[in-house]
Amino acid sequence: MADTAVHADEHVDHGGHYSSTGLSNNKLAMWMFLGSECLLFGGLISTYMLYRGRHSENLGPDQVWDIPFTSASSFVLLMSSLTMVLAVSSAVRDDDRNTKVWLSVTALLGALFVAGQVYEFTTFYREGLGFTTSLFSSSFYTLTGFHGVHVSVGIIMLMSLVGMISKNKVVGDKKETVELFGLYWHFVDVVWILIFTLVYLIPA
Amino acid sequence: MAIIERPSDAVEVVDETTPSVATPESSYGVFRRPVETTGWKSWLFTIDHKKLGIMYGVVAMFFFVVGGIEALLLRLQLAGPNGTVLSADKYNQMFTMHATTMVFLFVMPMAAAFANYFVPLQIGARDVAFPRINAFGFWAFLFGGLFLNTSWFLGGGADGGWFMYAPNSSVAFSPSNGVDFWGLGLQITGIASLTGAINLIVTVINMRAPGMSLMKLPIFTWMVLVVQFLLLFAIPVITVALFMLMFQRSFDATFFSVEAGADPLLWQHLFWIFGHPEVYILVLPSFGIVSEILPVFSKKPLFGYPLVVFSGAAIGFVGWGVWAHHMFASGLGPISVAAFSVATMAIAIPTGVKIVNWTLTMWGGKLRFTVPMLYSVGVIVQFTIGGLSGVTHSVAPSDTQQTDTYYIVAHFHYVIFGGAVLGLFAGMYYWWPKMFGKMLNERLGRVNFWLTIIGMNLTFGPMHIVGLQGQPRRMYVWTENRAGDGFFNIGFWNLIASIGSFVLALGILLFFVNIYVSHRKGTEKAPLDPWDARSLEWITTNPPKEHNFDRLPEVGHLDEFFHRKYEDRGSDGHHEFHQIATAEEVVAEEENNADGHIHLPSPSYWPILLAFSLPIMAYGVIYNVFLVIGGAVLGLVSFYGWGLEPHTAPEDDYDPPTGTAMEVAAHG
Numbered sequence: 033m034a035d036t037a038v039h040a041d042e043h044v045d046h047g048g049h050y051s052s053t054g055l056s057n058n059k060l061a062m063w064m065f066l067g068s069e070c071l072l073f074g075g076l077i078s079t080y081m082l083y084r085g086r087h088s089e090n091l092g093p094d095q096v097w098d099i100p101f102t103s104a105s106s107f108v109l110l111m112s113s114l115t116m117v118l119a120v121s122s123a124v125r126d127d128d129r130n131t132k133v134w135l136s137v138t139a140l141l142g143a144l145f146v147a148g149q150v151y152e153f154t155t156f157y158r159e160g161l162g163f164t165t166s167l168f169s170s171s172f173y174t175l176t177g178f179h180g181v182h183v184s185v186g187i188i189m190l191m192s193l194v195g196m197i198s199k200n201k202v203v204g205d206k207k208e209t210v211e212l213f214g215l216y217w218h219f220v221d222v223v224w225i226l227i228f229t230l231v232y233l234i235p236a
Numbered sequence: 237m238a239i240i241e242r243p244s245d246a247v248e249v250v251d252e253t254t255p256s257v258a259t260p261e262s263s264y265g266v267f268r269r270p271v272e273t274t275g276w277k278s279w280l281f282t283i284d285h286k287k288l289g290i291m292y293g294v295v296a297m298f299f300f301v302v303g304g305i306e307a308l309l310l311r312l313q314l315a316g317p318n319g320t321v322l323s324a325d326k327y328n329q330m331f332t333m334h335a336t337t338m339v340f341l342f343v344m345p346m347a348a349a350f351a352n353y354f355v356p357l358q359i360g361a362r363d364v365a366f367p368r369i370n371a372f373g374f375w376a377f378l379f380g381g382l383f384l385n386t387s388w389f390l391g392g393g394a395d396g397g398w399f400m401y402a403p404n405s406s407v408a409f410s411p412s413n414g415v416d417f418w419g420l421g422l423q424i425t426g427i428a429s430l431t432g433a434i435n436l437i438v439t440v441i442n443m444r445a446p447g448m449s450l451m452k453l454p455i456f457t458w459m460v461l462v463v464q465f466l467l468l469f470a471i472p473v474i475t476v477a478l479f480m481l482m483f484q485r486s487f488d489a490t491f492f493s494v495e496a497g498a499d500p501l502l503w504q505h506l507f508w509i510f511g512h513p514e515v516y517i518l519v520l521p522s523f524g525i526v527s528e529i530l531p532v533f534s535k536k537p538l539f540g541y542p543l544v545v546f547s548g549a550a551i552g553f554v555g556w557g558v559w560a561h562h563m564f565a566s567g568l569g570p571i572s573v574a575a576f577s578v579a580t581m582a583i584a585i586p587t588g589v590k591i592v593n594w595t596l597t598m599w600g601g602k603l604r605f606t607v608p609m610l611y612s613v614g615v616i617v618q619f620t621i622g623g624l625s626g627v628t629h630s631v632a633p634s635d636t637q638q639t640d641t642y643y644i645v646a647h648f649h650y651v652i653f654g655g656a657v658l659g660l661f662a663g664m665y666y667w668w669p670k671m672f673g674k675m676l677n678e679r680l681g682r683v684n685f686w687l688t689i690i691g692m693n694l695t696f697g698p699m700h701i702v703g704l705q706g707q708p709r710r711m712y713v714w715t716e717n718r719a720g721d722g723f724f725n726i727g728f729w730n731l732i733a734s735i736g737s738f739v740l741a742l743g744i745l746l747f748f749v750n751i752y753v754s755h756r757k758g759t760e761k762a763p764l765d766p767w768d769a770r771s772l773e774w775i776t777t778n779p780p781k782e783h784n785f786d787r788l789p790e791v792g793h794l795d796e797f798f799h800r801k802y803e804d805r806g807s808d809g810h811h812e813f814h815q816i817a818t819a820e821e822v823v824a825e826e827e828n829n830a831d832g833h834i835h836l837p838s839p840s841y842w843p844i845l846l847a848f849s850l851p852i853m854a855y856g857v858i859y860n861v862f863l864v865i866g867g868a869v870l871g872l873v874s875f876y877g878w879g880l881e882p883h884t885a886p887e888d889d890y891d892p893p894t895g896t897a898m899e900v901a902a903h904g
Contacts, residue, residue, distance in 0.1 A: 051442040051443065052442050052443065052444040053442055057366070057442050057443075060438045061365065061366065061434050061435070061438045064433075064434045064437050064438065064468060065434055068430060068469065068471065068472050069472065071469050071470075071473055072472035072473075072476060074472075074473075075472065075475075076476055079480065079502065082502060083491075086497045086498075163483075164487070164489055164490065166496075166497075170489040174480065174483065174489075192879070203880065203881070203883070
């Protein structure tokens with residue numbers, strides 16, 4: 033993701049980062065990126081809130097939602113944040129084996145959530161709620177679809193990281209790399225809490 | 237992963253906090269890693285912020301010419317009644333692409349060129365925080381811009397105006413692929429801006445030279461920082477809007493179809509939440525440049541530096557709360573209109589503060605009217621005119637009258653040309669010797685300046701009159717029998733504007749002539765410090781070495797360079813500066829104390845490859861889904877190549893293999 037700009041000694045190309053604030057550049061960049069993502073989801077959520085009531089009589093939020101099912105998949109996603117914390121904690125202790133285990137479990141839970149979303153979308157589609165059925169359906173699929181893509185990208189990154197740790201190919205600071213992945217993952221989870229509340233729990 | 241930018245003596249500090257690190261051996265490139273420092277490969281795969289800055293500038297200038305030719309065609313069409321130069325359809329495409337090109341492919345990247353080149357130099361760093369991301373940003377911008385312009389050859393450009401209002405942008409009203417090209421092209425350049433923003437924010441916050449607190453930051457860098465925050469939060473909003481536009485046009489969604497119950501104002505809100513901060517994104521870099529130049533040629537520090545900083549930040553904040561003044565005529569309701577009206581008046585205050593600070597910087601100074609100074613004064617005057625007509629828009633009843641007339645066109649050209657573009661030209665004349673080691677010809681520069689100023693006032697001045705007379709924007713012909721009489725005859729003023737546009741074009745042409753003339757064989761090398769400058773970027777050679785500074789400068793003052801050259805011998809609040817060192821001595825002092833070994837990150841293939849995957853996917857969205865898959869595969873491969881690549885090339889990638897190729901000798 034980033035590069036070594038300058039190092040004074042050939043054999044030390046890591047560690048002891050000099051920075052004006054003491055924060056690492058990578059971490060700062062990740063926070064900036066997540067700040068930007070807030071506005072992305074802000075725009076998508078606003079659009080959904082504007083259009084949630086614009087649908088035909090029998091295919092609105094109150095008719096199609098299966099709250100118990102979505103609650104279960106939300107629980108799975110939130111648990112993946114827990115396992116992500118365990119992965120970071122293992123990484124801090126230089127425990128490669130457990131880092132890989134917890135990262136894999138996190139990816140697995142994430143995959144379970146995405147599978148749930150695929151199942152949910154399929155069910156809705158069978159009930160007649162296609163992407164272009166109504167403004168409600170378009171904005172719903174766009175919002176949750178964007179979130180699903182974020183989770184999927186996260187899964188791919190987690191699995192890649194597991195592979196890179198196995199082969200000892202992580203470029204730079206391993207602990208921090210795991211932590212950065214964690215930041216991204218938690219952000220995606222927090223966004224889901226918002227979406228779950230605004231989209232599913234609050235009646236239209 | 238790590239970015240390390242530290243003075244050599246900081247190495248010893250690394251002890252118990254040393255992170256665990258794997259040091260990869262191979263670069264995972266299919267080919268040998270590019271390590272050339274000369275020839276075309278050194279440009280194509282470079283990650284040097286200075287080379288990227290120059291490339292940004294060259295490409296932006298190219299698009300400036302493209303956008304300029306589009307503008308001239310528009311003015312030719314309107315020069316006389318019943319113009320026949322362009323058809324109605326072509327005219328629509330022309331003004332849409334003119335605006336899009338000038339905003340996204342000229343002013344923004346030209347500001348990015350200066351930001352790329354000078355931010356690391358002004359803060360005393362050796363590169364940006366993420367050099368490869370920087371390279372990716374440039375290539376994404378270039379490919380996005382080219383992609384957007386290929387629409388001319390593939391069925392015609394976008395034709396909905398640069399704000400592409402819905403539902404006019406839907407397939408029914410704009411059946412060609414132009415709008416698709418527009419939306420996808422802006423997505424790509426948006427990615428470029430976003431990565432650039434993150435990169436520059438981290439660079440400015442984290443990589444300042446020792447001693448450079450935020451309130452000692454050169455003012456240009458400050459304004460760039462504010463702009464990057466605006467980009468960071470504005471780009472995702474337009475991204476959402478563009479995605480919905482794509483879903484609407486390519487996948488039959490109905491986000492903006494009124495007949496399906498959609499709210500036509502949704503697009504307008506999303507667009508202008510991005511679009512108004514965008515206005516400040518365009519103009520603040522130039523404010524920064526002008527704030528650098530005026531003190532140099534007034535031989536006084538910038539008047540009220542903290543106020544200029546805070547007013548810049550205030551513009552950034554308030555810029556988020558004024559977007560609906562673009563929508564006064566859309567029926568928002570009296571409360572919204574009143575609120576946005578007041579907010580719009582309020583934003584004139586920090587802008588006014590800047591103008592006052594600039595004038596007071598000049599007040600009592602030893603003024604030298606060099607070309608950069610002329611352009612800077614030009615900004616003050618022309619931007620003030622544009623700012624004042626802007627305040628008239630904040631009054632909603634008056635704005636309702638002016639909406640969609642040439643008065644608006646006059647206003648934003650005074651702001652963007654008079655504010656942003658003149659400032660960018662000031663920067664070019666000012667920093668040319670720094671970037672290329674040659675002075676631009678002053679005499680030609682003066683002619684360049686005056687023709688530009690006369691041309692712009694002839695072009696955009698009459699637009700106030702025809703606008704207030706009611707000539708609508710985007711109208712492709714006007715007729716004699718409705719032109720009016722006497723002083724307010726719009727035919728006369730349209731002709732003046734058209735003549736003016738060619739005077740303006742001649743002025744710009746002289747700039748290119750000037751480049752040619754100044755770089756002919758036998759022209760003298762520029763002196764080290766031609767302007768008696770004040771800020772950090774001048775404490776190095778012209779042009780700077782690849783590693784910028786032999787020693788990372790220690791900063792004790794705002795205007796550090798000035799304070800190394802001059803000593804204050806005054807007392808009791810009275811300043812009396814005496815020269816204690818020449819620029820040559822200051823730079824020699826740095827060179828004699830150079831850091832030992834400086835390793836720069838090696839060039840890389842991956843940024844350009846990753847960027848190239850973007851237009852492939854974009855063509856795929858329009859033409860064939862297999863292209864999307866192909867582009868995605870290329871993107872994925874590049875991602876992994878990027879992620880697995882070590883920062884510096886292993887020694888056997890050099891030819892002949894050597895461990896010292898990137899080393900800079902201590903007294904080099």
